[in-house]
Each structure stands twice: as structure tokens, then as C-alpha cells.
Amino acid sequence: MTLNDLNINLASVLPQLLVTGLGLLVLVLDLFLDKKSKAALGYVSIAGLLVILPIAFVTVSPEASFGKMVMADPFSAFFNVVFIIAALFSVLISMDYLKKVNVQRGEYYCIMLFATVGMMIMASAADLINLYVGLELMALSFYVLVAYRVDERRSVEGALKYFVLGALSSGVLLYGISYVYGFSGSTNLAQIARYAVNGAGGNPFLSLGIALIAIGFCFKIAAFPFHMWAPDAYEGAPTPVTAFLSVGSKAAAFAAFLRVFITAFSGVRPQWSGLIWTLSAATMVFGSVVAISQKNIVRMLAYSSIAHAGIIMIGLLTYDTAGASSVMYYLLVYAFMNMGAFTVVALFIRDGGAGESISDYKGLAARRPGIAFLMSLFLLALAGIPPTGGFTAKFFILASAIDAHYYWLAVIGVLATAISLFFYLKVIFYMYMKEPDDYQQPLPEADFTYNVALLAAAAGTLILGIYPAPFVDMAMEAIKPFFNFLAF
Amino acid sequence: MLTLNHFLILSLALFSVGVAGVLIRRNIIIVLMSLELIFNSVNISLAAFSYYLQSLNGTVFVIFNITVSAAEVAIGIAILVLVYRQRRNVYVDELNGMKG
Numbered sequence: 029m030t031l032n033d034l035n036i037n038l039a040s041v042l043p044q045l046l047v048t049g050l051g052l053l054v055l056v057l058d059l060f061l062d063k064k065s066k067a068a069l070g071y072v073s074i075a076g077l078l079v080i081l082p083i084a085f086v087t088v089s090p091e092a093s094f095g096k097m098v099m100a101d102p103f104s105a106f107f108n109v110v111f112i113i114a115a116l117f118s119v120l121i122s123m124d125y126l127k128k129v130n131v132q133r134g135e136y137y138c139i140m141l142f143a144t145v146g147m148m149i150m151a152s153a154a155d156l157i158n159l160y161v162g163l164e165l166m167a168l169s170f171y172v173l174v175a176y177r178v179d180e181r182r183s184v185e186g187a188l189k190y191f192v193l194g195a196l197s198s199g200v201l202l203y204g205i206s207y208v209y210g211f212s213g214s215t216n217l218a219q220i221a222r223y224a225v226n227g228a229g230g231n232p233f234l235s236l237g238i239a240l241i242a243i244g245f246c247f248k249i250a251a252f253p254f255h256m257w258a259p260d261a262y263e264g265a266p267t268p269v270t271a272f273l274s275v276g277s278k279a280a281a282f283a284a285f286l287r288v289f290i291t292a293f294s295g296v297r298p299q300w301s302g303l304i305w306t307l308s309a310a311t312m313v314f315g316s317v318v319a320i321s322q323k324n325i326v327r328m329l330a331y332s333s334i335a336h337a338g339i340i341m342i343g344l345l346t347y348d349t350a351g352a353s354s355v356m357y358y359l360l361v362y363a364f365m366n367m368g369a370f371t372v373v374a375l376f377i378r379d380g381g382a383g384e385s386i387s388d389y390k391g392l393a394a395r396r397p398g399i400a401f402l403m404s405l406f407l408l409a410l411a412g413i414p415p416t417g418g419f420t421a422k423f424f425i426l427a428s429a430i431d432a433h434y435y436w437l438a439v440i441g442v443l444a445t446a447i448s449l450f451f452y453l454k455v456i457f458y459m460y461m462k463e464p465d466d467y468q469q470p471l472p473e474a475d476f477t478y479n480v481a482l483l484a485a486a487a488g489t490l491i492l493g494i495y496p497a498p499f500v501d502m503a504m505e506a507i508k509p510f511f512n513f514l515a516f
Numbered sequence: 517m518l519t520l521n522h523f524l525i526l527s528l529a530l531f532s533v534g535v536a537g538v539l540i541r542r543n544i545i546i547v548l549m550s551l552e553l554i555f556n557s558v559n560i561s562l563a564a565f566s567y568y569l570q571s572l573n574g575t576v577f578v579i580f581n582i583t584v585s586a587a588e589v590a591i592g593i594a595i596l597v598l599v600y601r602q603r604r605n606v607y608v609d610e611l612n613g614m615k616g
Binding site for chain 2: 156157160161164168171172175178179181182184185186187188189191192195196198199200202203205206207209210213214215216259260263264
């Protein structure tokens with residue numbers, strides 16, 4: 029192999045390089061700022077990410093680069109945009125939140141940007157080594173971010189649970205990767221696909237490897253029964269981190285899931301479709317049912333995100349461009365609607381845990397009509413009510429399930445959505461129909477950053493609901509090469 | 517004569533001990549040690565496959581793996597120190613502040 033065969037093409041990793049550079053810049057600037065003005069780093073990060081967003085959108089090269097380790101295709105460009113949007117929202121709501129809970133240290137933004145880089149590496153990985161390093165960069169950054177409120181007992185407790193289970197899941201994933209490597213003699217996804225064809229279905233190494241890799245990813249997307257870390261980590265973490273964790277980490281794991289299972293393991297699909305079917309159905313039902321009994325809004329959103337993971341998993345099964353592209357579309361919509369809901373939660377949470385309970389939302393419509401309206405919009409979008417993006421996303425996923433003859437899964441999906449209406453509507457009911465417990469209690473004012481985040485999230489949720497066509501086409505175009513590749 | 521299967525059985529045994537340790541032991545320090553055991557069991561199987569398949573990818577993966585698990589354990593111990601500062605003990609079952 030000569031140097032030319034490696035195809036070292038720095039342009040294909042330009043978004044990753046730029047976000048890394050931005051993270052390092054923020055880290056250095058941190059040294060020159062005093063404790064009061066750390067929020068400036070947030071603005072630097074936002075400005076940088078806004079510049080990188082269009083670059084990430086157009087960075088596409090058809091050839092795998094760096095010795096076939098990196099694939100900068102439209103698929104990874106799509107996900108890079110999702111990650112950057114999620115990071116933008118999280119940084120935007122972090123600045124005031126960190127001031128509120130009085131943890132103003134500058135490395136926060138830098139770690140958040142490094143987590144974004146990890147996600148981007150995962151989405152563009154064409155090799156299991158690269159995928160694993162990206163996944164760990166993301167996971168390690170999140171362990172630190174979840175534990176960021178070092179004096180808060182719940183933050184540290186959630187971080188420890190997340191760390192132990194996250195590291196265990198990495199170990200399981202790695203063990204699976206080692207067996208797949210042993211079976212195919214390569215860690216490259218295209219090479220693995222060459223060996224994992226129909227006749228290889230019975231190979232115990234391959235079967236065990238695929239099952240373990242699926243379990244490793246299911247930990248990251250918080251699918252039942254590998255969800256145990258999620259509610260505790262979500263509750264303990266600073267709220268902007270929770271939002272980023274539920275949107276970014278899930279999208280990154282699904283990107284890896286799609287790429288690995290469609291390109292590398294497509295030949296042995298009967299081996300894993302039963303496993304994914306069961307996990308998907310169990311996750312949808314479990315997430316929706318357990319969310320009903322939650323009293324804390326963050327925990328409720330955590331279980332709701334588990335239920336969403338179950339529904340998104342349907343799209344992995346259908347195994348056509350319609351299903352896979354609706355996974356991508358769903359994750360884009362989810363970034364907006366979930367970020368919107370978490371922005372409202374972050375606004376009302378005060379230091380010491382006040383504002384976390386669902387009953388704190390009683391009578392919000394009378395005191396903050398605008399915010400109550402937007403919160404209702406986000407919750408209805410999460411529940412899947414038209415004309416929001418949540419409805420179109422769910423519709424595309426369930427329609428692709430029916431086209432692929434997964435009737436029972438579609439039925440379970442619709443039932444889980446119906447159950448989930450109950451707990452989303454409970455919050456709306458509290459906001460509009462109940463009297464507040466205590467009129468005297470002051471409500472935090474939404475400053476400029478919250479208003480920007482809320483309006484952007486609402487605009488995204490509505491536009492994706494009313495006019496989904498260009499975004500769906502984009503996802504379709506991005507996923508198509510995966511299936512063309514199979515024809516060879 | 518050592519065959520590939522010997523290494524795989526060793527790796528599986530270490531992996532099982534590691535997973536059992538993470539799930540059963542109360543002391544967080546022992547949980548962290550069990551996690552290391554899991555990562556090293558993977559290293560053994562990767563290195564063994566790499567040798568018997570005469571392919572370098574596995575060896576490269578082992579190097580990356582060692583680096584990443586070092587970073588992982590550093591963060592794990594940092595969180596452990598935080599837990600100890602708050603609670604003056606390091607037992608997993610005392611961490612029950614959140615329910616539901």
C-alpha cells in the first residue's frame with residue numbers, strides 16, 4: 029500500500045477538524061477570562077458552530093479516505109448537521125443555566141464541543157476502530173458533563189451510574205467487535221460485508237459478535253432493558269447536558285447503528301432482525317408505560333426518550349430507503365422538539381431542585397402564556413400530533429413498517445403513541461387547567477438566549493411538520509448509496 | 517501447542533469474571549477493576565485473532581483500546597473521588613438517591 033492508496037484527504041474531515049479547533053480555541057480563551065465572564069465562551073462556541081454548520085452541510089466526498097477509515101458521504105453530512113444543531117441549542121441554554129446553578133467554569137463548552145466531535149466521528153466512521161474511538165470520545169465527554177455539578181449529590185450519583193453502565197456497554201460492544209473481526213479478518217465495514225453473506229449466517233463468532241454489538245448500541249440509545257442508566261443520568265445532569273445527551277448521543281448511536289447494520293451486516297439480516305424487533309417493541313411499551321407514573325419532568329422526558337428510541341428502531345428493521353431515511357428524519361425532528369421541551373425545563377429549574385416537579389407547571393398558562401403555549405407545542409410534537417414534525421416523523425416510520433409488512437410492530441407503535449399522549453397531555457392539563465400552588469413564588473424570566481432557543485425550536489418543529497418534503501428527500505438521497513452498495 | 521481456542525477461552529473467562537464483578541460487587545473500586553478486566557479480555561481476543569489471522573488491524577485496535585481505557589479509568593476514578601467526598605464511602609448500593 030502506497031501513501032496514495034491511503035487517500036489522505038483533509039477536506040473530508042473538515043467539519044470534525046473545525047469543531048476540534050473551536051474546542052481548543054475555547055479552552056485557550058478560558059485562561060484569559062475571569063469567573064464572571066465565562067458566558068462569553070458560550071457565544072464564541074455558538075458563533076463558531078454557526079460558521080461550521082454550512083461547511084458541515086456541503087463537506088461530501090464520494091471516496092472513503094484515510095485508508096478507508098472515514099466516509100464523508102451525504103449520510104454523515106446529514107448527521108453532522110443534526111449534531112451541530114443539537115450542540116447549538118445546548119450551548120445556547122447552558123449560558124444562563126450555569127450562572128443559575130453557580131458552576132461557571134470555562135472547560136464546560138470545550139468538553140461539549142469535543143462530545144460533538146465524537147458524534148461526528150461516529151457518523152462518518154467506515155471502520156470499527158474509528159467508530160469505537162468516536163463513541164468513546166463522545167461517552168467520556170458526557171461522563172464529565174453529567175458530573176459537572178460536583179457539589180450536587182444527584183449529579184455525581186447519576187454520573188457514576190452512567191459511567192459504570194456506559195463502560196460496561198463499551199466493553200460488550202468491544203467484545204462483539206473482536207468476534208466480528210475474528211470472523212472476517214478485518215475491521216473495515218465494507219470488508220466485513222464481503223464475508224457476512226447468506227452462507228455465513230450460522231457462524232457462531234459472527235452471530236455472537238452481531239448480538240453483542242447490537243447490545244452495545246442499545247445501551248447508548250437507551251433501549252429497554254439497557255436503559256437503566258438513562259433516567260438517573262438525565263435527572264442528575266445539568267439540564268442542557270441532559271438535552272444534549274438525549275438528542276446528540278441518541279442520534280450518534282443511531283447513525284452508527286444504521287451504518288454498521290446496513291452496510292456490514294446486511295447479508296445476515298435474519299440473524300438480527302428478530303432481536304431488533306423484540307427490543308423495539310419492548311422499548312416502546314416500557315418507555316410509554318413507565319413515563320406515566322413519573323412526578324419529575326426530567327424523568328418523564330427520560331422515559332419518553334426511551335419510548336422514542338423504540339419507535340425509531342422500527343426504521344432499522346424495515347430495511348429499505350423509506351425506513352432508514354425516516355430514522356434520519358425522525359432524529360432531525362427529535363433534535364428540535366426535544367431541545368424545545370428541555371429549554372423550557374431548563375428555564376424553570378432553579379438551584380436546589382425547585383421547578384423540577386410536574387406539579388410546578390400548574391397554572392403556568394396564566395402567568396407565562398407564551399412559554400406555556402410553546403411547551404404545549406413541543407409536548408404535542410413529542411406525542412405525535414399534527415401539524416408538528418413529530419407527527420410526520422412518526423407517520424413516515426409507521427408507514428414504512430406497514431410497507432415492509434411489520435404489521436404487529438406498527439400496531440404496538442400506535443398503541444405506545446396513544447399511551448404516551450396521556451403523560452404529555454398531563455403536563456398541558458396542569459399548565460392550562462390547574463391553579464398554581466403558590467402565586468407568590470417568583471418565576472424565572474426568559475432572557476434573550478432562551479427566547480432565541482425557544483423560537484428556533486418551535487420554528488424547526490413546525491416547518492418540519494408542515495413542509496417535510498425537502499428534508500425527507502435529503503435523507504433519502506443520503507441513505508440510497510447504502511442500498512446500492514448491496515447490489516454489488 | 518497453544519491454539520486460537522485457548523486464547524478465546526481465556527478471554528471469555530476473563531470477560532465473564534469482569535461482567536460478574538461489575539454486576540455483583542458493591543465496592544466501586546472493585547467495579548472499576550472489573551471494568552479493566554473486561555477491556556483487557558477484549559485485548560487478549562483481539563491480539564489472538566490478529567496473530568492467527570496475520571492481520572494488523574487487531575493489533576492497532578489493541579493499542580487504541582489501551583489508550584481509551586486509560587482515559588476511561590481516569591474519569592472513573594475522578595467520579596469515584598467525588599462520590600467519596602460527598603458520602604465518605606464508595607459502595608454502589610448506597611447510591612440510591614434517585615428512584616422511579
